[in-house]
Amino acid sequence: MSDEQDPYRGHPAPDDAPLTQYIQALIQRLRALDRRRPLLWDLTVTGFWVLFAVLDYSTGGWRTVARNVEAPEPLVLLMSLCFSVPLLWRRSRPVTVLVLLAPVSLVNIWTGAVVQAAFLQLIPAYTIALRLPLRTLAWSAVLMCLPAAAGAIRIPGAADRQLVSYLWGFAFVALLGIAVRTRREYTEALVERAHRLERERDQQAQLAAAAERARIAREMHDIIGHNLSVITGLADGGAYAAAKSPERAGQALEAIGTTSRQALAELRRVLGVLREQAPAADLTPQPSLGDLDTLLTGVREAGLPVRLTVHGTPPPAPASPGRQLAVYRVVQESLTNTLKHAGPDATAEVTLTYTTTGLEVRATDSGGRQQTPEGEKTRGKPGGGRGISGMRERASLYNGTLESARLPAGGWQTRLRLPLEDAPP
Structure with missing residues (x-):
């Protein structure tokens, strides 16, 4: 749905609107902001996750899941920033971001710190599932899970659990991205089909109008051409007979008047179909054999x-x-x-x-x-x-x-x- 089609763009939803309409209106506003100012939106999202990572470090929350609570705190802060700051390029270069995060993830598991910001790798993985080919998505799974598998050498039991968590998380975001992508492509196909049907409808209307114009042009050509030719012949004959036989000249003039009235009646019948509001339909039959x-x-x-x-x-x-x-x-x-x-x-x-x-x-x-x-x-x-x-x-x-x-x-x-x-x- 475009901004112009958003029924609640620029003002809140009605008081009696269901909750889904409130949510839809909010999503449309966020999408509109993203389209107008993508950099501002990326900075906002990245800043939110950087704040989350720094709070996890400053409050010591990382120690609740760490395998090695004695890990150097400067290293923990550095890894938290390395997991969150590259999200600024998650949409323009998601594969590059995931490649840069892979060694940080290996250090995170190898040292036993296991900072929770490591799960931010799922965000560029979701972007890959949403926009890039499935082959790239498969390589993304390798980039995420390979550090956890390598960490199993250092901490066998803990690394295995970390690997399972990575696998489940990656499977969830991959399926979510594919579902959203499929829905988006289906919607785009419906919109394109609607536009194509509108174009075909307009083309059919233009063809019908052109055919009707051609039909009216043929009728007018036949009516006017024939009757004018007859009138011309009668007028020439009447002019020739005027000096020698006035009676024949009068007959020619009478025939000219009759032919002119017939032509005028036929023209009125043909042009009557062009009127938007005809008082009464002319049911005079068309000429036949x-x-x-x-x-x-x-x-x-x-x-x-x-x-x-x-x-x-x-x-x-x-x-x-x-x-x-x-x-x-x-x-x-x-x-x-x-x-x-x-x-x-x-x-x-x-x-x-x-x-x-x-x-x-x-x-x-x-x-x-x-x-x-x-x-x-x-x-x-x-x-x-x-x-x-x-x-x-x-x-x-x-x-x-x-x-x-x-x-x-x-x-x-x-x-x-x-x-x-x-x-x-």
Whole structure:
């Protein structure tokens, strides 16, 4: 738990809080102090144990367990300081500290003084168990127990008991360090997993938002591109007919108004999903194969002769709404490109072919005698627009394929193949 997550950081725990929360709050404060000022913390801990060692010497407490109470007192004081002062480097260089304490421990057992500060060797041993590899921990056991084993030569019975005490003490701190280390690594793994899940959640949200933006962009491109092309054709035809046939010009203006209103209604439906609080959901169905006749009628009114041919028998179960929308948009985009690029003398043909496993759609135009070179170069050029790439994206959503290319004899053809059911691509 970090300082920011500590519920009692900076103020005491509530009066009705359990004892464990008081202890946890105190531990968090100590850890925070250690992180902010590690040197101050090391000096405090080392000073505490130096004071303990000096009091053990000054009060004569070492004589209660000593095997040789006649040991020189200056040597006892020196050994007490040698066992406690190096603890200042117990975290940065625990192995070095244990190596320096090994000869002091040998002198301590060999002289029979057996000062109690010798057990301070367990503190760097705990640090080794907490942070360093197990191989280093094994060598630490040798460094601690070897002086006691060597002392058995001098004082057989007493050294044996001292060796057993060292072994039990080392086993306790080693198991404690390994347990704390395991718990810490487990907690770090949980925290890392939580952070990874948060990153994955954010990435999934970004991918979903990008997919939704792409879908809306495709819909807006198809709606605006097609309707503007139809309006442009109607406006050009109306301007041409205004001088010779005012009635045809009025029909063109009426068709422009109808097409504009339809485009505006579709745009409102598509953009309505972007509102955070929509007053009511628009339940207007998306275009389907049944709306192809209406689409072709609008294109014919814009001045492009187009013919629809159907081969084969539609399956008993109709294609999914998404597949039908994909077919509709591909036909719409193909005819829009014909209106924009093929010239005024072009004709178009849409062919739907049903098979036992899928549906094939061909949209072909004848080009035109007055087709401009710029229009022919722009159609199908990478970066020239989003039409063909949008059609390919729609096809790939349903494991379909789309081909769009210039015909050798002139004109353009777009071919869409869609499976009627979900299948591996």
